[in-house]
Amino acid sequence: MKVSWVTDESRVPSTVDYGTTPGKYDSSATGEHTSYHYFFYSSSKIHHVTIGPLHPATTYYYRCGGSGPEFNFRTPPASFPIEFAVAGDLGQTGWTTTTLEHINATDYDVLLLPGDLSYADTQQPLWDSFGRLVEPYASRRPWMVTQGNHEQETFPFIYPDGFKSYNSRWPMPYQQSGSVSNLYYSFDVVGTHVIMLGSYADFSTDSAQYKWLANDLYKIDRSRTPWVVVIIHAPWYNSNMAHQGEGES
Template identity: 30%
Template structure:
C-alpha cells in the first residue's frame, strides 16, 4: 500500500539485506532474515547455511544413480548425494507407484577434499572453507524379482518423499540368468560435464537400453594424466555437476563403470581410488577390496570390467599395482564363463584400448601383451574401450592380426574369426 511504502522499503531494502549478509554470514530464509542467535521478529522457517547442523527437512537428495549387482535379476544398488550430513538415510521401493516398502537403511560415505588441492572451475568467495565434504549414500537391495519394474524414492530423517510421485524413479531388473531374449545396451567413455555430455545422455534416454557401460574418465574433475597430485588440477565439485546432469538417465538405467586414468585421484588413497569408492557401488567381486574390477552377467551374456591402469604404460601411475592379481582373476573368470553352457557371449570393457590407430593415446602395449592372449584363448566376442576420443571398430583380431574383413553391419563368428574391438 502506498501509505506503508516508506516503512517497508526501510525495513526490507536490498541494502539492508546485503549488509546483514555481509556482516554475519546469515542467509535469506523463507520467513525472516536472522543473525545467528537473534530472536525472530515474526514466526517463520529459518535456514542458516553456516550452521553446524541443518535440519533434514531443509535438505533434498540429488544425483541419483543406480547399478546392477553381480546378478542383475535380483540385485541393484541405489546411490545418491545430499548437500550436508543427514540422519537415517533410506530408500523405499515397491512394484506399484506410491506403494513403497518400509525404509531400507543406506550407508553414508563422506568424502572430504581440501581446497588446497583444488583449482575450482568457478570462482569461490574469499571466505571459502578450507575443505569441502561431499556426502554419498548407497543402499544395496537384494532378493528382487527378475524381470520386474520397481519404483523407488530416497530420503532421510525429516524428509520422506513417499507421497511425492514427482520424486519417484524406477528401474527394471534383468530376466533370470540364462535367458536369450533380445535386449540392447549402450557404452561410451570420457563423457565429461557440459552440453555435449547432456546431449549424449539424452541419446541414451532415447535408446532406453537395459544398462549402460561407462568406461572411465567420467567427470574430468581431474585435469592431467592422473595419479600425480602434485601436478594434476582438480575440482571435486565437478562430480556434483556430473551426477546432476546425468540423473534423468542414471536414476532409472543402471550405469556400470570402469576406471579411467582420470579416476586416479591421488589425494584420497595410495591407489587414487578413494574418491571412486565413495561415489560408486559396483559388484567389485574380483577379490576382497578390488575397485571396479568385477564380473556379472545379463541373461546369456557374461560381462567383465577391468582396470586398464594396471597395464597402462601411457599413464603409468598404477602400472602393475595389482601385482598380477587382476590377470590371474581374468583368466579364471573367462574360463568359468566359457565353461558355462548358459553363457553365449562374453563382453569385456575397460578404459584403455588394446588396439587403436589414434595418434594421441594409441594402442596399449600392456593390454596386447597381458590380456589379448586370454581374449583369444577364451574367444571373447567383444572388447569395448574409451580413452581415445574417436570411434573405431576393428575387423576380428586373433594373435594380433586381422582374420577377415567385416563390412558395416556384417557378421562375425568369434570362434572362427577372433575378437572385435570397439573404441
C-alpha cells in the same frame, strides 16, 4: 540393485523404500554412507544402499532417505533379448547432454560406461555437478562403470593411489566376482558375462588383476553365458599416442 545418492543434510538415513506400485513402498533396505576429503574439499554425505532381491523385467518405484522425490527403474529381463548401451568419455558438455538424450530415447536395459565420467580432474565440485547431470538417466537403469585416466586424480605423496572420489561415489559389486579392487570386476546379466577391466590398476602377469582375470575367464560356462563382453578404457597394449607414457596403459 545398488542405489547411490548424495545429501547435504547429514541426518538423512541411508535407507531406500521401494515397491512395484507408485507411491506404495512395501519394502525397505538400509545401507551405508561415506564421505571423503580432497585437499580443501569435503564431500557431502554419500549413501549406498543395495536393495533386493528383485524380479526381472519389473519397474520399481523408490525414494531415498525416507522422503523426497520418487524415482523408478526397470530391472533387466530374465532371458534374451537384452539391450546394452555403451558410452564412454561422457564429461559435462553440450555433447554430453545430446548423447544422454540419444541413449535415453532407446529402451536399453543396462548402460556400460568404460571410463572418464565427470572429467573432474581433481576439481571436486565437478563430481557433484556430474551426479546432477546424469541423475535423470542413471536413476532409471543400472549403470555399470569402470575407470578411465580422468578418474585417477593422483597427487604425489598426498594421494599417490588415486581414485579417491571415484571409489567413494561409484562403488561397483567387485567383491561378488572375487575381485579385491573396485577398479576391475565382472557380472552376469541374462546370458551375458561382462568383464570390466582396469586400465589403471596393475595388469602385469604377477598382478592381482591378471590372476583374477585368468580365474574369472576359467569359470565362464559358455552353455549358460554364450556372450562374453569385455570393457576397458585404454587397451593394455596399444599404439594410441594420446595414452602413451601413462603409469599403466
